[in-house]
Amino acid sequence: MTTSTLGAPAPHRSFVGGLLKTRELGIVLALALLVAYTAIDNPRFLSGQSIRDNLLNTAILAVMAAGQAVVVITRNIDLSVGSVLAISAFTVATMMSANQDLPMIVPIVVGILVGAVAGLINGVLVRYGKVPALVVTLGTMYIFRGLVYSWAGGDQVNADELPGPFLDFANDSVLGIPWLVLIALVVVGGVSLMMRNYRIGREMYAIGSSPQAAELAGIKVARNLIVAFVLSGAAAGLAGVLFASRFGTIDASAGTGYELNVVAAVVVGGVAVFGGSGTVWGAGLGALLLTVISSALAVLDINQFWQQAIVGSLIILAICADRLVAVRIARSLRKRDAHV
Amino acid sequence: MAESPAKPGNRAGDPGPARLEVADVTKSFGAVAAVQGVSFPLFPGEAHALVGENGAGKSTIVKMLAGVHRPDTGTLRVDGADVEFAGPADAKAAGIAVIYQEPTLFPDLSVAENIAMGNQPLSKLRQIDRRTMHDNAEKLFRRLGVPLDPTRPARGLSIADQQLVEIAKALSAEARVLIMDEPTAALSGVEVERLFSVVRSLRDEGAAIMFISHRFEEITALCQRVTIMRDGRHVATELVAELSIDDMIRKMVGRDLSALFPKQEVEPGEVLLEVEGLSREGVFRDITFNVRAGEIVALAGLVGAGRSEVMQAVFGVDPYDSGTVRFAGRKLKAGSPRAAMAAGLALVPEDRRQQGLVMDLSIERNVTLPRARKLARLGLLFGGTERRSAQTWTEKLQTKLGRLSDAVGTLSGGNQQKVVLAKWLATGPRLLIVDEPTRGIDVGTKAEVHRLLSSLAKDGMGVVMVSSELPEVLGMADRVVVLREGKIAAELTRAEATEESVMYAAMGQKVSA
Numbered sequence: 133m134t135t136s137t138l139g140a141p142a143p144h145r146s147f148v149g150g151l152l153k154t155r156e157l158g159i160v161l162a163l164a165l166l167v168a169y170t171a172i173d174n175p176r177f178l179s180g181q182s183i184r185d186n187l188l189n190t191a192i193l194a195v196m197a198a199g200q201a202v203v204v205i206t207r208n209i210d211l212s213v214g215s216v217l218a219i220s221a222f223t224v225a226t227m228m229s230a231n232q233d234l235p236m237i238v239p240i241v242v243g244i245l246v247g248a249v250a251g252l253i254n255g256v257l258v259r260y261g262k263v264p265a266l267v268v269t270l271g272t273m274y275i276f277r278g279l280v281y282s283w284a285g286g287d288q289v290n291a292d293e294l295p296g297p298f299l300d301f302a303n304d305s306v307l308g309i310p311w312l313v314l315i316a317l318v319v320v321g322g323v324s325l326m327m328r329n330y331r332i333g334r335e336m337y338a339i340g341s342s343p344q345a346a347e348l349a350g351i352k353v354a355r356n357l358i359v360a361f362v363l364s365g366a367a368a369g370l371a372g373v374l375f376a377s378r379f380g381t382i383d384a385s386a387g388t389g390y391e392l393n394v395v396a397a398v399v400v401g402g403v404a405v406f407g408g409s410g411t412v413w414g415a416g417l418g419a420l421l422l423t424v425i426s427s428a429l430a431v432l433d434i435n436q437f438w439q440q441a442i443v444g445s446l447i448i449l450a451i452c453a454d455r456l457v458a459v460r461i462a463r464s465l466r467k468r469d470a471h472v
Numbered sequence: 473m474a475e476s477p478a479k480p481g482n483r484a485g486d487p488g489p490a491r492l493e494v495a496d497v498t499k500s501f502g503a504v505a506a507v508q509g510v511s512f513p514l515f516p517g518e519a520h521a522l523v524g525e526n527g528a529g530k531s532t533i534v535k536m537l538a539g540v541h542r543p544d545t546g547t548l549r550v551d552g553a554d555v556e557f558a559g560p561a562d563a564k565a566a567g568i569a570v571i572y573q574e575p576t577l578f579p580d581l582s583v584a585e586n587i588a589m590g591n592q593p594l595s596k597l598r599q600i601d602r603r604t605m606h607d608n609a610e611k612l613f614r615r616l617g618v619p620l621d622p623t624r625p626a627r628g629l630s631i632a633d634q635q636l637v638e639i640a641k642a643l644s645a646e647a648r649v650l651i652m653d654e655p656t657a658a659l660s661g662v663e664v665e666r667l668f669s670v671v672r673s674l675r676d677e678g679a680a681i682m683f684i685s686h687r688f689e690e691i692t693a694l695c696q697r698v699t700i701m702r703d704g705r706h707v708a709t710e711l712v713a714e715l716s717i718d719d720m721i722r723k724m725v726g727r728d729l730s731a732l733f734p735k736q737e738v739e740p741g742e743v744l745l746e747v748e749g750l751s752r753e754g755v756f757r758d759i760t761f762n763v764r765a766g767e768i769v770a771l772a773g774l775v776g777a778g779r780s781e782v783m784q785a786v787f788g789v790d791p792y793d794s795g796t797v798r799f800a801g802r803k804l805k806a807g808s809p810r811a812a813m814a815a816g817l818a819l820v821p822e823d824r825r826q827q828g829l830v831m832d833l834s835i836e837r838n839v840t841l842p843r844a845r846k847l848a849r850l851g852l853l854f855g856g857t858e859r860r861s862a863q864t865w866t867e868k869l870q871t872k873l874g875r876l877s878d879a880v881g882t883l884s885g886g887n888q889q890k891v892v893l894a895k896w897l898a899t900g901p902r903l904l905i906v907d908e909p910t911r912g913i914d915v916g917t918k919a920e921v922h923r924l925l926s927s928l929a930k931d932g933m934g935v936v937m938v939s940s941e942l943p944e945v946l947g948m949a950d951r952v953v954v955l956r957e958g959k960i961a962a963e964l965t966r967a968e969a970t971e972e973s974v975m976y977a978a979m980g981q982k983v984s985a
Contacts, residue, residue, distance in 0.1 A: 329599040331592055338578045338589055345576035348540065349589055350561030408580035 155402030155410070155453065159417045163424060170428040177431050184310065186420075186427055188302070188378065191316035192371045194419040196390065197397040198323040199251075199367025201415035202360045204398050205327070207340040207407030208258060208265035210361060213368040213394055215276035216250045217387035220372025222280055225289035225382045232295040239298065239373050247369015248362050250276060255361030259354050273391065277384075284384040291380030302378035312374055319367060320416035327412050336360060340407025396443055397422050400450045421446075489552060491516045491680040492537070492568070492649050497546035499532055506532040509546070510706040512699040514649060519671065519681040521691040521712065524701035525724055525942070530684050533701075534653045537682070538570040539563030550649075564590075568649045569642030573657060575634035577626040584609035584622035587641045612640040616670050632663035639670060650674060651682045656690060657776055668694055686774050688717045688979060700724055717981060725942060725971040735926045735948050741765030742800075744903050744934040745817075747786060750795035755781045756958040759795070763903065768925065768935040770949035772942070773978045778958040779938045780822055783905050787819040788812045799903070813842065818901035820892050822908045822938070829892055831881035835873055836862035838880050839895045865894035869924065886917030893924065903934040910944060922948060942971050956980050 170177045196213050203210045220243040228239055250272070257268045291299060304311050327333035335356050339346040346353050376382050401418025403410025422443060429439050490513035499507040507529040514520050522530050535541045537548065539557030547554045550566045557563045563570070577586050584606045585592075593608065595601035609622035618636050620629075626637065635655050642650050650671070656664045671694065675681050683695055691698060692712060700707040700723045707723045745763040750756065756778040763769045771779040785792040788809040797804040805811040809819075829838050839862040862876050869890040873883060880891055889909065896904065909925065910918040925948060929935050939945050945952055952969045954962040954977035962977035 331590070331594075331598075331600065334581070334585060334589065334592065334600065337581060341578035341580040342576065345578055348538065348560050348570075348572070348576050350539075350559060350564045351590060352561070404580075408578070 155450075155457075156414045156417055158453070159401060159414065159421055163417070163421050166421075166424060166428055170431055174431050177428065182427070182431075186424055187313045188310055189427070190420045190423040191310075191312040192374050192378070193390075193393060193397055193423060194316040194416045195319045195367050195371045195374065196364075196394045197401065197415040197419045198320045198412050199364035200394045200398045201401070201403050201410065201412045202323060202327065202336060203265070203364045204395075204403045204405065205340045205407055205410060206336050206357060206360050207343065208357065208360065209269060209395065210251075210254060210265065210364040210368075211269040211391045211395075212250065212254060212272040212276055213364060213371075214387040214390035214392075215273050215280070216247050216365055216368035217372040217375055217390055218280045218382075218384065219250065219276055220246045220369040221376040221382045221386045222284055222289070222372075222384065224373050225294060225376045228295055228298050228376075229289055229293040234295075236297060236301055239376075240370065243369045243373035244366045245369065247372065248366040250369070251362040251365020252358065254365065255358035258361065259357050277388070280386075281384040286383075288381060288383035289376075294376075294380060298377055299380050302374065312378065315370070315374065316416070319370070320413055323363070323367075324412040324416075332356060332359065337408055340404075341409075393422065394419075396447055400443075400446050402450065402454075404454055405451065488515065490514060490549070491551060493549040493552075494533065494537070495547045495549060497533075497536065497543040497548070499536060499541060499544050506704050507536075507543075508704045510699075510701065510704075511546075512706070512709045514680040514682055515697070516648070516678045516680050517675060518697060519675050519683050519695040521695040521698040522682060522684045522701065523686075523691065523698060523720060523724060524707075525940070528701040528724075529704040530701060531653060532704075534570060534572075534651055534682075534684070537563065537568055537649075537651055539568075561590075564645060564647075567645075567647050568651065569638075569645055569647030570651045571635060571638045571642070571653065571655055573654045575631065575638055577629070577634055577637060579627035580625060582623050583620060583626055583629075583637055586626050586637055587612065587622075587644050589641075591645055608644060609640065612643055615643070616640060618666075631658045632660070632667070635659075635667060636670070639667075639674075643674075647679070649680045649682070653684045654686070655683075656685055656687065664690070686979060688720065688981065691720075692717070721972065721975050721979070721981070725975050735768060735922075735950070736930050738766040738930050738950075740767045740950070741932060744800055745786070745936070746796075746798040747782075748796050748798070750782065750785060750792055750797065752781070752785060752790070752792045754958075756785075756955070759955075759960060761953050761960070761963065763934040763936055765902070765932045765934050766929050767950045768929050768937060768948050770945040770952045771936065771938045771955060772940075772945045772952050772974050773955035773961070775940060777955040777978065779955050780907050782955070783819065783907060783936060783938055786812075787817055787905060789819070813899060813901075816900075816902035817905065818896035818899055818903070819905045820896050820907060820909065822911070829880045829888060829895075832879055834877045835866065835871075835880055835883070835891055836876040838891055839865055839898060841895060842899050861898060862894075865898050866891070869894050869897075870920065886921075889917070889921065893921070897928070901933070903936070904928060905936045905938075907938040908940060909937060910939075910941065918944075942974060945969070945974065946971065954978050 167177070176182060196217070200210055200213060223246050224239040224243050227242060228234060254265070254269055254272055257263060257272070258265045261268065301311055306314060327336060335346070335351045338349065338351055339353055339356055343353070372387070375386060397418040398415045399405060399418070400421060401410070401415035403415055425442060426439050429436065429442070492514040495511050497507060497510050498505070510529070510533065512520070522533065524530050532541065536543050539560040539562050542557065548557070549555065555562075555566055557566070578589070581589070587609050588605045593601040593604040595604075606622045613620050613622065616636060616639065618633070620633060620636065626634070629637065639650075652671070655667060659667065671681060683691070685691055695712050697709065698712050698715060698720065699709040700720060702724060741764055743762050743764050747762065748760050750759040759782050761769065771783065773779050781790060784790040786797050788805070788807050788811060791807050797806070799815045799817065802815070804815055830841070836858050840858045859876055866873060866876070871887050871890040871894065873887060880888060883891065906925070910921050922944070925935055925937065937945075937948060946969055949969065950966055952964045952974060953960060954964065954974055956978055961980065962973070964973060964977070
């Protein structure tokens with residue numbers, strides 16, 4: 133890093149340097165290594181079908197990770213997303229099986245709304261109930277799941293009850309890109325843009341960076357926190373629709389345990405667990421990395437048991453890397469100040 | 473800063489209409505009245521000092537002006553119009569910028585973003601215009617004459633630089649009132665000078681400045697007007713030029729001493745605690761004093777003078793770099809509270825909630841906590857033993873409580889303090905260190921705590937009392953050790969210690985005859 137830049141137009145000077153230092157690059161590199169290694173072992177890993185499968189599998193996780201990233205950046209967490217996915221998926225599937233002719237936009241909107249309401253409940257409880265998000269969303273995780281169970285009972289909605297277009301949606305493409313992937317790209321891109329270039333996004337970072345300072349700075353902390361949880365809920369709701377469309381068979385246990393995958397994707401993607409830093413597209417990359425790891429392990433014929441161990445190690449690695457980078461930055465800044 | 477017609481030369485005379493007025497404002501927290509009927513004006517182009525002892529209500533005033541607290545009665549006026557702040561955003565919108573003692577930056581965000589937060593320049597589609605944002609920050613820094621890189625994160629900035637960023641923030645918000653709560657407490661001489669030259673130029677451009685400081689030389693160097701507060705009440709608002717430092721101190725401390733805290737005369741016994749040349753880099757230096765059995769030694773000084781830090785180092789909670797601590801003639805192992813407790817020391821910390829009590833545990837469990845091992849049979853605690861011991865001590869201290877099994881958090885502040893005292897007295901210490909023993913408790917309980925300390929001393933216990941309350945110090949202490957900025961400024965006997973002599977030493981002024 134250089135010393136003072138007074139007088140020199142600084143802003144975009146460090147774009148390339150900044151990119152090189154980002155955590156996202158580390159993920160891209162890890163991804164490239166993994167793909168290269170696996171492809172050498174088995175070239176079919178790079179076949180169109182294999183890539184397509186990986187992207188489709190990533191899409192649902194990435195949508196949820198985008199919402200989760202916003203929540204984590206504000207120094208909170210949303211553990212209810214797996215259950216919200218189930219509520220949304222079951223609602224939409226039931227609706228579609230009863231009304232075969234609805235256009236695709238209807239289930240998408242309904243799923244997002246269902247998720248948004250769930251997120252609103254979370255946000256209000258966290259903010260006005262003054263209960264930590266970990267506790268609130270752990271609670272709502274069970275409550276929402278319980279609701280689906282009591283509603284669905286042992287029933288499940290099968291693919292043959294769902295309208296064809298709804299099921300085809302998951303496999304259809306526009307311009308060669310599957311709808312699911314396109315939606316994931318739009319969600320991750322849109323939320324990234326909001327977090328990077330809009331006031332509300334920067335305020336989310338500010339809240340996560342120092343909650344007390346955010347209050348004193350006059351930031352609308354309550355509104356922003358609720359927006360964050362609604363976003364996360366809505367993303368999980370949308371993911372529910374995609375889940376229903378992709379898998380066709382929905383019962384009350386849909387998406388069980390997804391919340392941990394989502395949090396893992398966010399953390400591996402470089403969002404600091406204590407808020408304030410990280411990016412949404414990094415979280416999206418995290419989702420991609422986790423998905424590719426699991427399919428690569430299958431291709432490499434490594435026991436699935438190892439997959440969880442590897443994901444676990446990655447999470448710890450990611451957190452250690454954050455810590456290391458923070459210490460490094462602090463040291464280099466101190467050194468620099470000493471020269472001023 | 474707003475382009476207002478400032479008349480810098482006119483400061484001592486008629487300053488024109490007030491930019492901000494505090495009118496007969498009152499604020500209470502629970503039963504404690506923090507601020508009662510305080511009024512003063514802040515004029516454009518003028519720096520106004522707010523002085524008073526610790527706990528005089530200065531910070532409460534700051535928080536009301538910042539929109540954090542709302543006054544119970546009375547009004548705030550900006551440019552003659554009544555205003556009500558529902559939150560910090562309203563105060564900001566009214567042009568009031570507050571720089572807190574502890575800077576409130578966002579460590580993860582860039583300096584430029586910190587400055588622009590909530591007010592970022594926007595370009596197409598209401599996106600943040602980063603280039604302009606950085607340019608603005610650079611312009612501000614150039615104007616302030618500080619070489620800070622707007623793109624660096626706020627994390628790792630020195631306190632002085634953080635304060636300059638806060639000032640840049642105020643400038644970018646075009647604040648017309650700048651409130652600074654002890655901004656110089658953590659700054660070196662050079663940094664203070666740099667800060668002052670910036671503040672002076674803002675003042676001369678027409679900003680109204682409110683400045684809180686305990687250092688009189690800073691007040692005379694920067695401010696034109698001063699408001700003095702005492703015990704939450706308004707004492708005087710005068711021109712600095714017309715008031716000597718002596719006058720200011722007298723007005724600050726001049727309370728009636730109706731509530732006396734008599735300590736029984738005791739012939740001091742053997743020397744219990746000997747602290748010699750105790751130093752800790754950047755916190756305190758060369759601290760030497762001793763405490764005899766039956767003696768109460770008060771550690772006085774302003775908040776931040778290092779009093780609590782010294783005692784925590786003595787007790788082994790904090791480390792120290794050099795010096796020795798002896799207890800009853802034997803050297804005390806550094807950095808080991810366990811060794812200190814075994815030797816017969818007990819420390820009642822300042823912050824009951826954080827350090828002294830486990831709020832959710834029962835009273836009896838709290839009282840017996842440090843002795844749990846001793847009371848246990850075969851490693852298990854039995855309710856009976858615990859209860860009996862707790863019963864004895866809470867009765868001795870006349871603690872008002874429902875049941876011993878109630879959570880400590882349910883008790884009043886005074887009774888919580890008694891539980892903390894009981895907890896440590898039950899360990900049978902020979903030397904008791906109490907840090908702000910009566911902070912935030914009512915007068916009646918205060919007197920009881922004082923009586924208790926006095927009778928403990930009479931029974932031969934040595935007591936070290938860290939206190940910010942002068943009457944308490946003067947009434948209770950056999951000797952007063954005054955700390956100032958980490959060093960011993962004076963050691964006064966009971967006869968020598970007066971409100972003035974202690975305050976003079978604490979503020980670094982010479983005692984005038």
